[in-house]
Amino acid sequence: MRSAIRRTFLRRPSTLAERNFVADALRQETVGGALLLIAAVAALIWANSGWSDAYESFRDYRVGPEALHLDLSLATWAADGLLAVFFFVAGIELKRELVVGELRTPSAAALPVVAAVCGMAVPAVFYVAVNASGGDLHGWAIPTATDIAFALAVLAVIGTNLPSALRAFLLTLAVVDDLLAIMVIAIFYTSSVDFAALGLAVAGLVVFFVLQRFRIRGWWFYVPLAVVIWALVHESGVHATVAGVAMGLLMRVTPDPDEKRSPAEHLEHVIRPFSAGIAVPLFALLSAGVAVSGGALGNVFTDKVPLGIVVGLVFGKAVGVFGGTWTAARFTRAELNKDLAWADVLGLAMLAGVGFTVSLLISELAFADDPGMTEEAKAAVLVGSLLAATAAAIALRLRDRKYRDLVADEERDEDGDGIPDCYQQDERPGKEPDGQAEGQQERQQDGPDDEFPVRHTRTPRPGG
Incomplete structure (x- = not known):
């Protein structure tokens, strides 16, 4: 009997169980965010070490069918191909938020859109102001971009107790x-756009929508179509990740009566x-x-x-995102989600200053004829993104602690009776705390079989 128990205990877990465990772990945003940040740090160390030549050779290794104009470097495959998968998932999330989530009302969806526009315009103004006398204005667009993958990764790692509405806001904005x-990039930094390929890509997206509309199922329809759409967008000269976002936004997010999901x-x-x-860490x-x-x-x-x-990245983004959000909420019908405080928005506005990959791409395009200036611009992107991420991490971590403490206070049960103290009547004679008399009355109406009262489902908002 003992040997049987030992064999069971020491037995290697099944492959299916291991695979499910890893997959479930990767669905946690904190795990994915940590992998992304670890990969980025490893890349920076590798590129600036004695093995930098090996890194360059690895990144520039070309693979793919040359006849289809897809003989691309591994770095390009990662930025245009693997990142399109991430943008597809992001597009699905955004579609769900817009249809059935936090942003389903126009007043709620308008704020992050306005924040995104202002978050691009103000950093450009800051850059132009600094370079107005004697500087090079070609790089005005470098500080305008927010890196969606890195921004969401930082938020996932440091903001485990923050309201879900904050992530929805950042996702839409990014x-x-x-x-x-x-x-x-297409208008100011691209020499030409292949409108024929772009038109065919749009036609492919229409077919994708029709398949969704008529409930056509089967991966053998969608996977080849998705690959063709991606290749056409890439061929057009437009950044290929647009294909991922577009297909994600076209997905059906509401289940039919005969569907579980x-x-x-x-x-x-x-x-x-x-x-x-895999996709985002490799990218x-x-x-x-x-x-x-x-x-x-x-x-x-x-x-x-x-x-x-x-x-532009550190101050322009923060001023643009926060100022645009506050102005829209103050002078229009747009409303900030009730779960959020303005201090939360300020931390998110700082986080929008993480430009990184898109800013690095614009740096190469803006100063293509000046390698020295390109290197300085890339260094500035790294420094600005790091400063913005650090400031945002501090601000959002403080907010995260406040939310965590409030949840702990709401769940405190010092007398151990199974009912949180905040829902119980104050024992002082003739004294009933605000909002608790009603909760006590509800418990009495529920009857003796109801062990717990109805709890608040919305995260309490601390201050701000």
Whole structure:
């Protein structure tokens, strides 16, 4: 008997159980965010170490069918291909928030859209102001972009107790920001756009929508179509991640009566482990390795171009996002979610200053003929993104602690009777705390068989 127990205890878990455990772990945002940040740090160390040549060779290794114009470097495959998977999942999340979630009302959805627009305009103004006299204005768009993957990763790691509405706000803001940044690249930094390929991609998206509309099921329809749409968008000259966002937004997020869950929910459940555990970390490993010299770092706060980038990312983003949100809420019918406080929005506005990959891409396009300036611009992006992430981490961590303490207070049960103290009547004679008499009356009406009262489902909002 004892040997049988020992064999059972020491037996290797089944492959299916292990796979399910890993997949469930990767669906946790904190795990995916930690993997992303670890990969980014590893890339930076590798690119600036004695093995930097190996990193460059690895990142620049080309693979793919040349006849289809897809003979791309691994870095390009990661930025255009793997990141499209992440954007597909982000598009599904955004669609769900807009249809059945926190942003289903126009007044709630308007705020992050306005925040995204202002969060791009104000950093550009800050950059131009710094470079107005004698600087290079070609880099005005560098500090305008928010890196959605890194911003969500930082929020996931430090904000485990923050309201879900804050993530929905950041997701919408970042997706709109990235779409606008891609438009800026296409208009101001792209020599030509293949409108024929772009038109065919739009036609493919129409077919994708029709398949969803008529409840056509089967991966053999969607996977080839998705690959074709992605390839056409890439061929058009528009950033290929747009294909991922577009298809995600076209997914059906409300289940039919005969469905346990919608196609969007099912696909998100299946794809998220791959996105969080493979696609996004590989993207960070292949994109975040920026070799920066000591001279470039030393010029960040002295030369006008890098200084304008840092000021735009750290201060311009915060002022633009927070100011745009407050102005819209103050002078229009748009309303801030009741679960959020303005201190939460301020921390999120700081987090929007994490530009990183898109800003690095614009740096290469803006100063393509000046390698020295490109290096300084990249150094400024790294410094500005790091400063913005640090400031946001401090601000949001303080808010996270407040929410955590409030939840702990709400769940405290010092007398051990199974009913949180905040729902019980004050024992002082003739004294009834505000809001507790009603709760006591509800418990009496529930009857003796109801062990627990109805709890608040909304996270309490501390201060702000």
